[in-house]
Amino acid sequence: MTAKELRNKLRPSASCCVPIAVWLTLSNLAGCDLPPVVESVFDSDTAEAKMAVDVRPVADGTPADERNPVGEPRALPAIRQELGISLVRIESGRFQMGIADGSRFGRFSQCEGPQHTVVISNDLLVARHEVTVGQFQTFVSQAGYVTDAEQSGKGCNGLDVASGNVVRKPDCVWSSPGFCQTDDHPVVCVSWNDATAFCRWLTSKTGQTFRLPTEAEWEYCCRAGSDRMFANGDDADSLRGIANCGDLSLKALCRSLTSTADWNDSYPFTAPIGSFQANTFGIYDMHGNVGEWCLDWFDADYFAKSPEADPQGPEQADTWHVVRGGSWYNNPFSCRSSGRHDGIPTEASTTNGFRVVAQFSDKN
Numbered sequence: 001m002t003a004k005e006l007r008n009k010l011r012p013s014a015s016c017c018v019p020i021a022v023w024l025t026l027s028n029l030a031g032c033d034l035p036p037v038v039e040s041v042f043d044s045d046t047a048e049a050k051m052a053v054d055v056r057p058v059a060d061g062t063p064a065d066e067r068n069p070v071g072e073p074r075a076l077p078a079i080r081q082e083l084g085i086s087l088v089r090i091e092s093g094r095f096q097m098g099i100a101d102g103s104r105f106g107r108f109s110q111c112e113g114p115q116h117t118v119v120i121s122n123d124l125l126v127a128r129h130e131v132t133v134g135q136f137q138t139f140v141s142q143a144g145y146v147t148d149a150e151q152s153g154k155g156c157n158g159l160d161v162a163s164g165n166v167v168r169k170p171d172c173v174w175s176s177p178g179f180c181q182t183d184d185h186p187v188v189c190v191s192w193n194d195a196t197a198f199c200r201w202l203t204s205k206t207g208q209t210f211r212l213p214t215e216a217e218w219e220y221c222c223r224a225g226s227d228r229m230f231a232n233g234d235d236a237d238s239l240r241g242i243a244n245c246g247d248l249s250l251k252a253l254c255r256s257l258t259s260t261a262d263w264n265d266s267y268p269f270t271a272p273i274g275s276f277q278a279n280t281f282g283i284y285d286m287h288g289n290v291g292e293w294c295l296d297w298f299d300a301d302y303f304a305k306s307p308e309a310d311p312q313g314p315e316q317a318d319t320w321h322v323v324r325g326g327s328w329y330n331n332p333f334s335c336r337s338s339g340r341h342d343g344i345p346t347e348a349s350t351t352n353g354f355r356v357v358a359q360f361s362d363k364n
């Protein structure tokens with residue numbers, strides 16, 4: 001039995017989260033009939049011009065052994081073949097982290113300053129995509145893992161379409177989040193604990209240490225050499241074709257939402273990975289789709305005291321971990337490169353998922 005067959009067998013009925021009629025409505029609108037992949041807005045010359053001088057991304061999907069020595073490590077083809085996890089090597093470098101005007105978005109952006117120099121000392125292997133439902137299913141099946149939301153019986157936080165509020169939904173778990181997902185959608189309803197458990201499993205499976213990105217590594221990869229509000233510019237419009245954010249398709253389902261993009265990106269909820277344009281590092285969905293757990297504990301004042309080289313976040317001084325990037329629920333500005341969110345490590349949400357990174361070394 002394949003992982004996909006096993007998952008379909010084990011997966012609870014989608015109707016457990018919402019009434020049948022509502023579920024069918026959401027399913028029809030939530031990407032079960034998938035729209036075409038958005039065409040690239042970059043040509044290669046434009047992408048080159050956007051690169052920082054001290055970073056050198058690899059931005060296509062060609063396997064490394066068919067391309068050049070600066071790409072996916074030859075030692076890790078198994079995870080690409082078995083799990084479909086594709087890695088891109090991002091070279092070390094320096095960038096400006098945070099936002100220059102910390103009050104630009106009121107209290108929501110005060111924790112994003114002061115803007116400061118950060119050095120990423122070592123090359124990274126970064127997953128091009130967020131971890132998918134199919135990949136998480138393989139983990140669950142092979143490791144016998146039960147998520148925090150399932151263990152507690154409390155489920156996860158999700159959007160109540162009728163009210164527009166985010167509420168706890170006991171029957172919402174990663175395999176049944178309350179909207180349509182295929183194996184290629186990013187997994188949601190996973191806690192920080194669940195995400196790090198996946199990383200430990202992937203480490204044991206490959207012999208290569210995988211983990212969540214630090215907050216600094218995440219922003220370095222999101223900016224992809226850009227010092228603008230978003231990887232492609234300063235205007236919300238620059239996320240068109242780049243990000244799955246809260247948009248008119250979501251607003252059509254949830255009329256009480258007042259702050260969404262003024263365009264329709266075709267995905268009211270999650271979109272399959274790779275549905276939108278990659279950044280100049282060749283990484284997808286850093287803006288939007290799902291918020292991504294980072295390794296660090298969250299501290300609103302951390303940027304005022306963080307070290308320049310490879311900041312790892314504060315010692316455990318609070319009960320929150322960092323979440324970055326915004327999601328299908330957030331308006332475009334909430335998906336900005338410097339945007340910082342937080343979450344309790346045992347808590348899960350229909351808006352949060354994760355991606356994995358590994359340190360690059362000569363043995364790769």
Ligand SMILES: [Ca+2]
Pocket residue numbers: 244245246247249250265266267268269328
């Ligand atoms: Ca959307």
